[in-house]
Amino acid sequence: MTTAPLLQVVGVSKRFGPTIALRDVDLEVHPGEVLALIGENGAGKSTLLKILSGAHPPDSGQLFLDGQPYAPKGPHDARLRGVAMIYQELNLAPDLTVEDNLMLGQPGTGGGTLVRRRQRGRVREVLQAVGLGDLDPGAVAGEQSIATQQLIEIARALISESRLILFDEPTSSLPQKDVRRLFGIIRQLQNRGMGIVYISHFLEEVREVAQRFAVLRDGEKVGQGELADVSDAEIITMMAGRDVEELYPVVPHRPGEPRVQVVGLTAEPQPQGVELELRRGEIFGVAGLVGAGRTELLRCIFGLQSVVQGEILVDGRAVGRGVRAAMRAGMGFLSEDRKGEGLAQDLSIIENITLSNLGPYVRFGVIRLQRRNAAAEQWMRRVNVKARNGFQRVSELSGGNQQKVAFARILHQRAEILLLDEPTKGIDVGTKAEIYRMMGQLAAEGKTVVFVSSYLPELLAVCDRIAVMARGRIREVRPADQWTEDEVMQCAILQ
Amino acid sequence: MNKFSPFFRALFRSQMGPLAALVFIVIAFAVADYAIGSGNFLTLRNARVITSSTALIAVPAMGMTMIIIAGGIDLSAGTALTLAGTVLASMLKSAPVTSDQPGFASYVAWALAVTVGTGCLCGWINGALISATRVVPFIVTLGTMTIFLGVGQIIAKESTVYAPPEHLPGWLQNLCYTGPNIEKYGVLPYVPTSALIALVLVGAVALLLKYTVLGRNIFAIGSSQATARLCGVNVPLTVLAVYTLAGFFVAVGGLLYFADVKNGNPSDGTGKELEIIAAVVLGGGSLSGGRGSVLGTLIGGLIIVVIRTGCTLLQIPNTYTHIIIGIIIIVAVIVDQLRHGSPEWLFRMLAKA
Numbered sequence: 138m139t140t141a142p143l144l145q146v147v148g149v150s151k152r153f154g155p156t157i158a159l160r161d162v163d164l165e166v167h168p169g170e171v172l173a174l175i176g177e178n179g180a181g182k183s184t185l186l187k188i189l190s191g192a193h194p195p196d197s198g199q200l201f202l203d204g205q206p207y208a209p210k211g212p213h214d215a216r217l218r219g220v221a222m223i224y225q226e227l228n229l230a231p232d233l234t235v236e237d238n239l240m241l242g243q244p245g246t247g248g249g250t251l252v253r254r255r256q257r258g259r260v261r262e263v264l265q266a267v268g269l270g271d272l273d274p275g276a277v278a279g280e281q282s283i284a285t286q287q288l289i290e291i292a293r294a295l296i297s298e299s300r301l302i303l304f305d306e307p308t309s310s311l312p313q314k315d316v317r318r319l320f321g322i323i324r325q326l327q328n329r330g331m332g333i334v335y336i337s338h339f340l341e342e343v344r345e346v347a348q349r350f351a352v353l354r355d356g357e358k359v360g361q362g363e364l365a366d367v368s369d370a371e372i373i374t375m376m377a378g379r380d381v382e383e384l385y386p387v388v389p390h391r392p393g394e395p396r397v398q399v400v401g402l403t404a405e406p407q408p409q410g411v412e413l414e415l416r417r418g419e420i421f422g423v424a425g426l427v428g429a430g431r432t433e434l435l436r437c438i439f440g441l442q443s444v445v446q447g448e449i450l451v452d453g454r455a456v457g458r459g460v461r462a463a464m465r466a467g468m469g470f471l472s473e474d475r476k477g478e479g480l481a482q483d484l485s486i487i488e489n490i491t492l493s494n495l496g497p498y499v500r501f502g503v504i505r506l507q508r509r510n511a512a513a514e515q516w517m518r519r520v521n522v523k524a525r526n527g528f529q530r531v532s533e534l535s536g537g538n539q540q541k542v543a544f545a546r547i548l549h550q551r552a553e554i555l556l557l558d559e560p561t562k563g564i565d566v567g568t569k570a571e572i573y574r575m576m577g578q579l580a581a582e583g584k585t586v587v588f589v590s591s592y593l594p595e596l597l598a599v600c601d602r603i604a605v606m607a608r609g610r611i612r613e614v615r616p617a618d619q620w621t622e623d624e625v626m627q628c629a630i631l632q
Numbered sequence: 633m634n635k636f637s638p639f640f641r642a643l644f645r646s647q648m649g650p651l652a653a654l655v656f657i658v659i660a661f662a663v664a665d666y667a668i669g670s671g672n673f674l675t676l677r678n679a680r681v682i683t684s685s686t687a688l689i690a691v692p693a694m695g696m697t698m699i700i701i702a703g704g705i706d707l708s709a710g711t712a713l714t715l716a717g718t719v720l721a722s723m724l725k726s727a728p729v730t731s732d733q734p735g736f737a738s739y740v741a742w743a744l745a746v747t748v749g750t751g752c753l754c755g756w757i758n759g760a761l762i763s764a765t766r767v768v769p770f771i772v773t774l775g776t777m778t779i780f781l782g783v784g785q786i787i788a789k790e791s792t793v794y795a796p797p798e799h800l801p802g803w804l805q806n807l808c809y810t811g812p813n814i815e816k817y818g819v820l821p822y823v824p825t826s827a828l829i830a831l832v833l834v835g836a837v838a839l840l841l842k843y844t845v846l847g848r849n850i851f852a853i854g855s856s857q858a859t860a861r862l863c864g865v866n867v868p869l870t871v872l873a874v875y876t877l878a879g880f881f882v883a884v885g886g887l888l889y890f891a892d893v894k895n896g897n898p899s900d901g902t903g904k905e906l907e908i909i910a911a912v913v914l915g916g917g918s919l920s921g922g923r924g925s926v927l928g929t930l931i932g933g934l935i936i937v938v939i940r941t942g943c944t945l946l947q948i949p950n951t952y953t954h955i956i957i958g959i960i961i962i963v964a965v966i967v968d969q970l971r972h973g974s975p976e977w978l979f980r981m982l983a984k985a
Contacts, residue, residue: 383957464864481855493863503843
């Protein structure tokens with residue numbers, strides 16, 4: 138790198154209340170390079186990008202863009218200065234047309250219409266540049282696929298002549314073929330001499346798209362260099378501050394007799410004719426691509442989604458329809474949508490833990506709050522929730538701690554059959570390990586654990602058996618040690 | 633501060649805003665009244681008027697508090713309230729016997745049951761429509777608001793129903809009495825009976841929200857319906873229960889209103905729902921659900937009534953009273969938002985000072 142850096146970050150720190158999100162971070166991005174920003178959740182990656190994109194001001198430290206001091210007053214100001222951010226959650230105005238979205242907030246627009254005739258050519262040009270030449274600029278943005286919307290966002294960065302583009306986990310919701318296309322586009326942006334900062338959890342991906350990396354841990358930069366010089370294990374050790382072997386703690390357990398039978402379970406549009414047998418003391422993994430019907434399968438079993446055909450038997454007895462029947466049969470469900478569904482964000486930890494099972498504390502119609510609170514706090518300690526106290530609102534907790542609260546709820550509910558939908562999504566490595574250990578303990582206690590995940594290494598490491606789903610059907614079930622990652626992928630993808 | 637348990641600290645924190653606003657407004661009016669008014673503001677007589685008028689808002693606002701905590705809204709509360717009042721008025725008007733004849737008491741009991749039933753039915757209709765159709769409560773109750781008005785007008789034969797005094801039981805006539813005659817106070821001397829009723833109901837709802845499964849489910853639904861469903865809460869049934877229960881409070885509100893004005897006019901109710909909602913919001917209720925308290929609502933009702941009576945005593949024209957109340961509502965909600973954006977801000981400010 139002989140070129141002058143495009144972006145320089147010098148000694149940036151940021152606190153949110155008592156938590157230190159970033160501590161004295163230095164960083165450089167050169168024109169024409171992709172820098173991968175790696176770290177656990179809560180390591181400060183997103184905070185750093187938000188500072189770069191003007192969403193948060195830093196508490197201390199300086200930013201330089203092309204050697205000039207750079208202190209964006211807000212995201213719009215940053216965009217005008219040539220820094221664009223592509224968020225994890227898409228940020229288009231869903232009801233506006235593609236071209237209106239592209240021109241929104243551009244200098245020289247306003248007044249009557251967003252798009253002037255002479256700008257049409259420019260709109261076409263940037264859409265072409267991101268491989269959307271066929272897209273009608275008059276189409277409504279919200280009706281496009283997620284991948285297309287993401288490309289429209291990149292096109293928006295191009296139209297404002299951004300020189301630095303920040304990607305925050307852009308592939309987390311993309312199917313594989315769109316990931317390829319996105320990487321192609323990123324390479325083109327790179328060839329145009331733009332600087333790119335790329336956040337991702339997936340090391341394979343990072344290696345494919347980026348040249349240099351920087352690792353953040355607990356808000357500090359703990360390593361950087363050329364990706365070609367380090368192994369995955371070295372990077373993971375930097376991220377976690379511990380060795381890979383500790384990631385998947387094994388609790389010995391032995392699957393027992395069958396407990397749950399799923400017979401010909403069919404719903405619209407999926408699952409289709411699913412047959413399963415789940416045992417006591419077993420961790421049963423469900424693999425498959427996003428959209429393969431894994432979530433729908435769990436929701437049908439738990440009675441959250443209506444079933445067209447088929448039934449579920451627990452200990453030989455048919456389970457009635459609806460959530461309450463499923464809960465009476467001993468089921469507990471952990472939603473993949475922690476914010477929207479899994480937890481009532483405005484309520485306290487105690488409320489969230491006990492909501493599904495207030496019965497034991499009720500006498501003469503009155504809830505004995507002290508007993509309830511004491512029991513909930515006991516579960517908080519058991520699953521190791523880090524919080525001020527049980528009255529703290531769930532929204533104030535980190536993702537990992539929120540997930541522990543959701544776990545505590547199904548434990549407090551005394552569920553015997555735990556349906557876990559992506560329980561480790563968006564959680565730091567340390568908490569993941571705690572969750573794997575909990576799953577192992579539950580299996581050792583004779584409970585049945587169903588573990589849906591998109592991350593194959595954890596399924597292979599933790600499960601006793603793994604089923605692969607595709608297009609709403611179970612493709613194949615095998616003991617976990619008889620699968621390899623490649624075989625699972627082939628089974629999930631091939632017809 | 634440390635001697636408070638977390639619960640009391642939370643309670644204190646959540647009610648401090650409305651309480652501070654109330655104290656400020658009372659002091660402001662007392663000073664203004666002392667300086668330029670007639671000196672009638674800080675009198676026991678005025679305190680009785682204020683508590684009785686507050687009861688008229690607070691009772692139906694109890695139901696609204698539950699609805700708003702559950703993430704709903706009830707625009708039909710006003711017209712349902714006067715519909716219940718009109719039903720009571722027309723039943724008493726057509727009473728077969730007068731108050732000094734035998735059989736009157738049982739007829740009154742029957743009339744009261746029908747009145748309460750009317751309110752509950754109105755609420756049940758709202759709840760059933762919302763649960764069954766999944767149309768948002770705002771729209772459903774916007775529709776039933778005019779329906780209840782129309783039904784009331786049919787019952788009142790498009791005019792006002794006056795029940796003759798000999799058809800009114802004495803206790804009903806004196807329910808909202810605030811005057812100097814000690815004999816007209818039914819329960820406690822010089823305490824308006826309406827205010828006592830309101831206090832009892834406020835206490836009951838506070839306990840219901842805090843100590844019953846229904847109460848916790850109401851908060852859960854308002855905070856996140858999806859989560860409540862996942863936790864096995866019967867969401868449609870809870871919604872139905874909340875609106876029906878709210879209908880009960882609306883009916884009692886209608887009873888108090890009838891006792892106050894002694895007639896039944898269905899169109900009186902138009903606009904009352906906004907006053908009721910304002911009381912809830914001033915008390916810290918969040919229209920996005922999950923947040924609100926009966927104590928806050930009571931204080932919110934007091935704020936509205938204190939401003940109204942204070943302005944009357946200062947001979948400020950009604951038009952300005954409307955403007956003042958409007959400003960207070962907006963300021964209150966802004967302050968509330970600031971507080972919840974960073975709940976510790978006041979403690980921090982106090983620490984700095």
